[in-house]
Every structure is written in structure tokens, then in C-alpha cells.
Amino acid sequence: MLLFTQCRILSLDGISQKVLTDNLRAMEADGLITRTVYAEVPPRVEYSLSELGETMRPILDAMEEWGNSYKSAIHS
Numbered sequence: 001m002l003l004f005t006q007c008r009i010l011s012l013d014g015i016s017q018k019v020l021t022d023n024l025r026a027m028e029a030d031g032l033i034t035r036t037v038y039a040e041v042p043p044r045v046e047y048s049l050s051e052l053g054e055t056m057r058p059i060l061d062a063m064e065e066w067g068n069s070y071k072s073a074i075h076s
Contacts, residue, residue, distance in 0.1 A: 031052045033047050034049075
């Protein structure tokens with residue numbers, strides 16, 4: 001589960017808040033993530049993979065592994 005602010009911190013450099021929000025909303029509409037809004041001050045929003053999104057976990061893990069290997073290769 002990630003908070004919206006964590007998504008912004010972990011996102012790629014140069015992505016705007018609007019682009020991040022649009023992409024999160026699109027993934028929510030596609031049923032890949034769930035969005036939970038808490039009525040707090042300041043407002044808090046959490047995102048997590050839905051049941052359908054969890055079926056993509058092996059793909060996401062493989063992409064993360066590839067990305068880490070790629071970063072290591074270009075920085076060595």
C-alpha cells in the first residue's frame with residue numbers, strides 16, 4: 001500500500017502531479033489498483049493493488065529485477 005505522497009516521491013523524475021494522478025485514476029478505472037480516501041486533515045489517500053492487479057505481481061517483480069540490473073550495469 002502506498003500513500004499518494006509516497007507515489008510522488010518514488011515516481012520518475014520530472015513527472016508532474018497531474019500526470020501521476022491521471023495514471024493512478026486510469027489504473028483504478030481499469031481495476032488494477034484500489035484507492036482509499038481517509039477523511040482526515042490533511043486528506044490522506046492510499047493506493048494498493050486490487051485482486052486483478054495482484055495477478056500482475058510476477059510481471060512487476062520481473063520488471064523491478066530488470067530495472068535494478070540495468071541500473072547496476074550502467075553505473076558500473
